[in-house]
Amino acid sequence: MQGQKPDQGNKPSDEELIARFQQGDSYAFDLIVKRYKQQLLNFVFRFLNNREQAEDVVQETFLRVYRKRHAYKQVAKFSTWIYTIAGNLARTELRKRKRRQLFSLSDIGMEEKDYEIASDEYNPEKYTNTVMHEKIIQREIDKLSVKFREVIILRDVQGLAYEEIAEIINVPLGTVKSRVNRARLRLQEKLRQYL
Amino acid sequence: MxxxxxxxxxxxxxxxxxxxxxxxxxxxxxxxxxxxxxxxxxxxxxxxxxxxNLQPVKISDDFSTILRARIQMEKKVGRLSLVSVLQAWRVPAFGVATAVAIFIVFSFLQPSRNQIFSSDSQPVPAIELGGAMQRIPAANIHYSLDHFDAPPASGRRTGMQKTPNIETAEKMHTAKFATTDSLTKPENPAVKLNTAQVQFTY
Known part of the structure; x- marks a missing residue:
């Protein structure tokens, strides 16, 4: 079905796009994919730390949006809805992975060795951008429990507001703030030699 | 401290x-x-x-292409699954339709209760009761296999005879069995009376 291209000068909101898609405008769906694929991939990748699996999850997220487009009601932001879908799928993938890991425990030791960094002399400003590279942060994110991991990613990596995070993971606002604080303190504790 | x-x-x-x-x-x-x-x-x-400042992960160039292909495939599979569902339900649906058709046909062909018991409207042949002859319309005699109810002693009388007692009913019952082809006369009517109901209307 051919959709009408939106006016480039007047960028449609997410809610307008999904409304058009619900009315059969498949071009609106293409715009949604274009708008969200990168940020969803970042979110899911930081959650799973596996690019291939993350991309599969994002694909599945958009398929769910396609299938369940009429389930979306404009009582919530579209971004909240799509992040909720992606987060649920990522958690499911994580559970599958844990079940698989029960049968292959040999990877654990190797992962630890990859990030050995021995340096007592460091300049915090310098090391923020050099030594404390992504793999170290990612390793420590992976060690967080799921409930801390998802809030710290949504808050500090994705830059979402606390209120939106509360809606996405369906917990009270105070709980989100508390979890973000505790997740940050844990990461700071683990990474302080690199900070 | x-x-x-x-x-x-x-x-x-x-x-x-x-x-x-x-x-x-x-x-x-x-x-x-x-x-x-x-x-x-x-x-x-x-x-x-x-x-x-974590570096964003670059998405595959063919991400959108793969997604479109998956959606197209899903559309086809969706159509196929609808067809397969219909095919899977074809046999049971045919069976149900046949059963309904048979039920309808039999319900029309089955004779009504009035037709079956039309002989009830025929009077029972005369029965000798203590030397007196009387006719009781067969429609006024109803049988069931549960129990025997004697007519009320103080029932309203519109007829010409006295209220029949159990003995009288026993005789009539015997007579009824004797005159009905479809029923077999019981060997011991007295016992059979316990499971028969005779109602009289006067």
């Missing part, structure tokens, strides 16, 4: 700029007095900056 108060629950709110002026002043004063905690807050700021 007095232990200093723990303000760590406010650190994130300080970093995010969510503290009120009063809270901020109290916390900043605490940090000025505690260099270790101040360093901790600085590390938290560095951590947040590092998290915000």
């Amino acid at each position: 007095q232990k200093s108060r723990d303000y760590s629950h406010l650190y994130s709110r300080l970093i995010d700029g969510e503290l009120s002026i009063d809270e901020r002043q109290i916390l900043e004063k605490h940090l000025e007095e505690n260099a270790q905690e101040k360093q901790r807050v600085e590390q938290l700021k560095s951590l947040r900056n590092a998290m915000q």
Whole structure:
């Protein structure tokens, strides 16, 4: 079905796009994919730390949006809805992975060795951008429990507001703030030699 | 030694700029007095900056192409699954339709109850009751296999005879069995009366 291209000068909101898609405008769906694929991939990748699996999850997220487009009601932001879908799928993938890991425990030791960094002399400003590279942060994110991991990613990596995070993971606002604080303190504790 | 108060629950709110002026002043004063905690807050700021500056993962070039292909495939599979569902239900649906058709046909062909018991309207042949002859319309005699109800002693009388007692009913019952082809006369009518119901209307 051919959709009408939106006016480039007047960028449609997410809610307008999904409304058009619900009315059969498949071009609106293409715009949604274009708008969200990168940020969803970042979110899911930081959650799973596996690019291939993350991309599969994002694909599945958009398929769910396609299938369940009429389930979306404009009582919530579209971004909240799509992040909720992606987060649920990522958690499911994580559970599958844990079940698989029960049968292959040999990877654990190797992962630890990859990030050995021995340096007592460091300049915090310098090391923020050099030594404390992504793999170290990612390793420590992976060690967080799921409930801390998802809030710290949504808050500090994705830059979402606390209120939106509360809606996405369906917990009270105070709980989100508390979890973000505790997740940050844990990461700071683990990474302080690199900070 | 007095232990200093723990303000760590406010650190994130300080970093995010969510503290009120009063809270901020109290916390900043605490940090000025505690260099270790101040360093901790600085590390938290560095951590947040590092998290915000993580390199985005580049998405595959063929991501959208693969997605479109999957959607197209799903559309086809969806159509196929609808057809397969219809095919799977074809046999049971045919069976149900046949059963309904048979039921309808039999319900029309089956004779009504009045037709079956039309012989009831025929009078029972005369029965000799103690030398007296009387006719009781067969329609007034109803049988069931449950129990025997004797007519009420004080029932309303419209007829010409006295209320029949059990003995009379027994004779009539015997006579009825004797005159009905479809029924077999019981060997012991007295016993059979216990399972028969005879009603009289006068």
